[in-house]
Amino acid sequence: MTNILRPTHVEVNLKNLSHNLSVIRERVGKRKVMGIVKANAYGHGLVEISKHLEKENIDYLGVAFIEEAIALRKSDIKTPILVLGGLDNNQIEMFLENDITITGSSIEKLEAISTKAHELNKIAKVHLKIDTGMGRIGVQWNRAEPFIKKAFDLPNIEIEGIFSHFISSSLDLDLTKKQLERFNSVLTIVDKYTDREKLIVHLSNSGAIANNLEDAFFDMVRSGLSLYGYSPIEDFQKKLKPINTFKTKVSYFKVLEKGSTVGYDATYKTKERTRIVTLPLGYADGYARSLSNKGKVIIRDREYPIVGRVCMDQCMVDIGPDGEAYNGDDVLLWGNDDKNNIDLWEVNKTANRSIYDMLCGISQRVPRVYIG
Ligand SMILES: Cc1ncc(COP(=O)(O)O)c(C=O)c1O
Known part of the structure; x- marks a missing residue:
């Protein structure tokens, strides 16, 4: 069969993914782990990563949109899936038909979920979303009581969990503690309406796991970045193994005379024959x-x-007057090969981009090759 792979590809190391999951499990003990696989599993392939995590008995998968959840169900993923993002009421039926857990983020949404579930004679599985400082979806912690009361009153809804999201758990531990206090104050309200033991309470993301904020682990942690092998917390980064190596091959070689321009807008001029x-x-x-x-x-x-300038589809490298490179030679962009390593954190710094958007920004046209 012809090899249709582009020379440009991302190597995704599944052995490292398993390793990272075991590091997280070691840290959080018996608590459940939700693998965050939204945005094409942070660029690594939604279905492939989820299948691998399912094989590793991940407890829950988290995605942003119902479309991602359905893609997983169509690929025969049986693990519970929570859609973390805001609900479009027109899509409630799709959640119910595909056994996907809904984020309940307002009284109005809960009512719409309950009505639809009643109509279809189903029970909707819901996790309540509390806003403790992010300012996006979810009911604010200090106005949560009517929302919680309603959640446990409405028919055809099973409140399976309750959660919030940290806004700076890697960097700002004071702010993180404040959010934890706010979340705990909501849990005391929950106690009035149900037995908290029956719920899956979750709050921590990778930063909280890396900083070992045990009080915030509750029943489940939600891990994205650390699962893929990256952490801004140095000690934790040392335990993880990045799963992403970006590679290409030389496609053209030429010699340019001194003073030649390279790329759009002539931002580079050769200082010598090169x-x-x-x-x-x-x-x-x-x-x-x-x-x-x-x-x-x-x-x-x-x-x-x-x-x-990096062009849309090509870029150029100056290998100097004596540099050696031939068409088809391997090129390491980041990650590692047998002998070399380019740290993605360094690339991010150089690019002035966050690691999240670098990973998610690897586009669909780049093939992912799974190893390990
Ligand atoms: C609600 C929610 N939980 C968990 C995560 C995972 O965060 P991290 O990649 O820092 O682990 C995200 C990511 O954005 C999120 O939006």
Whole structure:
């Protein structure tokens, strides 16, 4: 069979994914773990990553939209799935038909869920969303009582869980503690209406796990970034193994005379006669345009600079007057090969981008190759 893979691809290391899950499990003990697989599993492949996590007995999967959840059900994923994002009332039926857990984020939404579930003679599974400082979906912690009361009054709804989301659990522990206090105050209200033991209470994301905020682990943690092997907390980063290696191959070699321009707007001019290679990837693949004249790549175990503007589909590298590179040579963009490593945190810093948007920004046209 012809190999239709583009030379540009992301290698996703599933062994490392399993390793990261075991690091998280070790940290949180017997609590459940929800694998956050929204946004194409942070760029790594929604279905493949979810299947692997299911094999590893992940307790729950978290996605942003119902469409992602249905894609998982169509791929025969049986694990419970929570859609974390805001609910479009027109989609309630799809949740019920596909056994997908709904985030209940207001009284009006709960009523709509209950009505639809009653109409279809079903029980909707719901996790209540409390806003403790994010200011996006969810009922504010200090106005939560009528919402909670209503949640336990309405027919055809099973309140399976309650959760909130930290806004700065890696960086600002005071703010994080404040959010935890707010969430705890809501849980005391919950106690008035139900036995809290019956609920799955969850709050912690990767930052809280990395900072070992045990009081915030409750019954389940929700892990995205750390599952994929990245943490801004140095000690925790050392325990994790990144799963993402971005690679391409040299597609063109040329010699340019001193004073030649490279790329759009002539932002790079050669200072001497030099060798320039072209790579078949650009910002439309998720190689940030802000890496123009700043990024570094490795070819034949040597580091070289990206020169000129990163184009939509191509970018150029100056390998110097004596640099050695041939068409088809492997190029490491980030991650690691047998001998070399380019730390994605460094690439982010250079690109002035967050690790989340770098990972999610690897576009659909880049094939993902699963190893391990
Ligand atoms: C509600 C919710 N929970 C958990 C996560 C996972 O966060 P992290 O990737 O920092 O673990 C996210 C990610 O944005 C989220 O929106």
